[in-house]
Amino acid sequence: LSNTSLAGSQLPLEVQLGQKLMLDFRYFCQQGNSETCRSPMTTLPSELADVISKYHIGGVILFSENTQDIEQIVNLNNQLQSAAHKAKHPQPLLIAIDQEGGRVARINREQATSFTGNMSIGATYPKHDTHYASSVATAIAKELTSLGINVNFAPTVDVNMNAENPVINVRSFSEDPNVVAKLGAAQVKAFEQQRVISALKHFPGHGDTHVDSHTGLPRVEHNEKVIWQNDLAPFQAVIKTNPPGMIMTAHIQYPALDNSTLENKHGKHMLKPATMSRKIMHDLLRDKLGYQGVIITDALDMAGISDFFDANSAVLETFKAGVDIALMPITIRTPSDIGKLEKLLQTLTKAVNQGQLNEHEVALSAQRIYELKKRFFNKKTKVSASIARATLGNPSHRKLEAELALAAITQVKNSDLLPVDIKVNSKVHIIMPDQRKCEAMRQALELYSKAPLQISCSSLQGFDPKIAHAAIKQADWVIGAHASPQQSAVEIGGMEDVSKLEEFALSRQEQPSALKALLKYAKKQQKQTLFISLRAPYEISQFSPYSDAVLASYAYNIDVDNSNRVAGPAFTALAQVILGQAQAHGTLPVTIK
Ligand code: NAG
Structure with missing residues (x-):
């Protein structure tokens, strides 16, 4: 001035x-x-x-x-x-x-x-x-x-x-x-x-x-x-x-x-x-x-x-x-x-x-x-x-982003699943809200696994329960996460896209129950199951009965790098904890009933 x-x-x-x-x-x-x-x-x-x-x-x-x-x-x-x-x-x-x-x-x-x-x-x-x-x-x-x-x-x-x-x-x-x-x-x-x-x-x-x-x-x-x-x-x-x-x-x-x-x-x-x-x-x-x-x-x-x-x-x-x-x-x-x-x-x-x-x-x-x-x-x-x-996005900021993602990971439950004991060609089935998150979790697991894994994935967006069941039957262990049905206009960029939000909400509304059914099925098949909460962890109590272990990440950031690979700080941090390359030190910021 x-x-x-x-x-x-x-x-x-x-x-x-x-x-x-x-x-x-x-x-x-x-x-x-x-x-x-x-x-x-x-x-x-x-x-x-x-x-x-x-x-x-x-x-x-x-x-x-x-x-x-x-x-x-x-x-x-x-x-x-x-x-x-x-x-x-x-x-x-x-x-x-x-x-x-x-x-x-x-x-x-x-x-x-x-x-x-x-x-x-x-x-x-x-x-x-x-x-x-x-x-x-x-x-x-x-x-x-x-x-x-x-x-x-x-x-x-x-x-x-x-x-x-x-x-x-x-x-x-x-x-x-x-x-x-x-x-x-x-x-x-x-x-x-x-x-x-x-x-x-x-x-x-x-x-x-x-x-x-x-x-x-x-x-x-x-x-x-x-x-x-x-x-x-x-x-x-x-x-x-x-x-x-x-x-x-x-x-x-x-x-x-x-x-x-x-x-x-x-x-x-x-x-x-x-x-x-x-x-x-x-x-x-x-x-x-x-x-x-x-x-x-x-x-x-x-x-x-x-x-x-x-x-x-x-x-x-x-x-x-x-x-x-x-x-x-x-x-x-x-x-x-x-x-x-x-x-x-x-x-x-x-x-x-x-x-x-x-x-x-x-x-x-x-x-x-x-x-x-x-x-x-x-x-x-x-x-x-x-x-x-x-x-913007300089190495020290990206490093901080990764450190925070890892420091936040909270282990809410673990009955002898984590860290997962990886044998050569262990079969993992991942259930994720959408294809991009499937890919992000897959890449992060591959990056941190000491032995090669066989990974299959079901996306909850337009998924086929029969195919998912078959994949679960084959798997040694199952990882599941869903999109929260609660999403607000502010997250998608403001009032402009409210109609888009309603459309989207329909598919998201069904995700928690679809995932619950799949985890239940996996338990029936004697598979070990890990539930990951990607948002506010209140939902955990619903999934805990069907999960041997539960982790919370509070986020599901996706990263696209120059060679078009997807990963992201939250998935990277999760993979490190799942595979025992790092420990979960986070504490729950809200009470789960
Ligand atoms: C509103 C958001 C506000 C944001 C503002 C400007 C709520 C309750 N309000 O939609 O946080 O700063 O737009 O984009 O989320």
């Missing part, structure tokens, strides 16, 4: 309002229908560059569609910053992404190091204390900064208290709020030391929901005592020790925190979701918890909000509640969508002029955003592809 630029609160109102918006530009089509437009935006078209500079947009969030390769990401981010720089009152742009590690990572494994995720880090605690939380966040942050991405929507500090939680699951470190607080604080510190703004999410907590806020509006019925002891505890602790640059809200109703209602677009009065609650955002987060940083909404295109509010009133309500930035308030896909942005800004300006939105509060909010940028950004926002190339 140059010394001559105006401080946030002195900027004209329309600039302040523009700074309070963060847009996504996943797709862009020069013409045509915005609903059907599916051209990934990988370089900045002049129309969008103009949107950024003309309306003084404060930030942009990138999705996987915007991140094809290193050179392209670097160029795009440079274009985005130079568009922001051309504004009348230039402010550097917040460029954000979800690079949580694990299942939610928008830059794919071929480019960035993706790691095995928060629950795998939780499994290394207390043995490794905060080592992996910090070192992983440092590596992620180095990769992001080198690309010109300056905000990471991480860490998730939701305390996963609900085995049926469809959206948080392995994105949570642990069911223990103290552990979540400790690991979360270490990550905030590490991200921000590398000059990446960290966003704690999802305030006041998304850990005890069985509804996904992408598809509905969850309600948490905890009383205040439980809320303070569990949901809020990590936020409170991290705000105290390592206040993050940002906190992201949750689209969840919390009647014990706010039981007031507001009228929705269907003319019905409903409990305020946290995102729109002044009691939660202002009285609790600002006043009681003393948070002085920037509050950003969760994505406003999620069903938890968009089912009940039109875009303009959603933004107005969140600003009235005391939120600083509206994330993805409207979608711009074609030049004709730009009118939506103009309407939104008009609505907000009118609200200020008519006193619905407090002018002084808007100025203070713009000042907060201004100060955040000033604290984190130096004058130079341009990045170079050569530095990014040397940083």
Whole structure:
């Protein structure tokens, strides 16, 4: 920021309002229908560059569609910053992404190091204390900064208290709020030391929901005592020790925190979701918890909000509640969508002029955003592809990724199966959620086995029980894993693909029972069986009766190398433990009933 630029609160109102918006530009089509437009935006078209500079947009969030390769990401981010720089009152742009590690990572494994995720880090605690939380966040942050991405929507500090939680699951470190607080604080510190703004999410907590806020509006019925002891505890602790640059809200109703209602677009009065609650955002987060940083909404295109509010009133309500930035308030896909942005800004300006939105509060909010940028950004926002190339997925990051995957592997049960005693040409049958994971497990076993193995594999996607039975009959031992039927829009890249999710869920729904039947069959045939849990390990109790041994990896990352071989840190770590090349030292971060 140059010394001559105006401080946030002195900027004209329309600039302040523009700074309070963060847009996504996943797709862009020069013409045509915005609903059907599916051209990934990988370089900045002049129309969008103009949107950024003309309306003084404060930030942009990138999705996987915007991140094809290193050179392209670097160029795009440079274009985005130079568009922001051309504004009348230039402010550097917040460029954000979800690079949580694990299942939610928008830059794919071929480019960035993706790691095995928060629950795998939780499994290394207390043995490794905060080592992996910090070192992983440092590596992620180095990769992001080198690309010109300056905000990471991480860490998730939701305390996963609900085995049926469809959206948080392995994105949570642990069911223990103290552990979540400790690991979360270490990550905030590490991200921000590398000059990446960290966003704690999802305030006041998304850990005890069985509804996904992408598809509905969850309600948490905890009383205040439980809320303070569990949901809020990590936020409170991290705000105290390592206040993050940002906190992201949750689209969840919390009647014990706010039981007031507001009228929705269907003319019905409903409990305020946290995102729109002044009691939660202002009285609790600002006043009681003393948070002085920037509050950003969760994505406003999620069903938890968009089912009940039109875009303009959603933004107005969140600003009235005391939120600083509206994330993805409207979608711009074609030049004709730009009118939506103009309407939104008009609505907000009118609200200020008519006193619905407090002018002084808007100025203070713009000042907060201004100060955040000033604290984190130096004058130079341009990045170079050569530095990014040397940083992304570099050997030391890949090594860390492999170490974490191994340190997390948890042995939950072992009745004399592990490590497997390999004889020459031992026959193994693997059951995996899909063909790629079959191949990954096969390659990892071959890599670590001292003697040649005969491996066959059934993929649970479109599998034939007869063929699987025949293979099991032939085998000496059987390894089985399934895809979790719980999958959320956020894992597949956001609301865009919700329909894809439903399609997919059908086949996934059947996987646990199909696998159970196969393991039962294997036991009947007197085979030794190993069950591997690839996600939150709650499922283990269902499979344990049919398994001689049980391992948890909390992740199933797949890697594709240059010669098109698949492997991956989680499968590599599993193979080492199965074959006795390494020991499982992880501990379960959640209780299994
Ligand atoms: C939402 C995610 C949030 C992410 C944001 C932006 C949940 C509850 N919300 O879908 O974590 O940062 O999109 O992509 O998962």
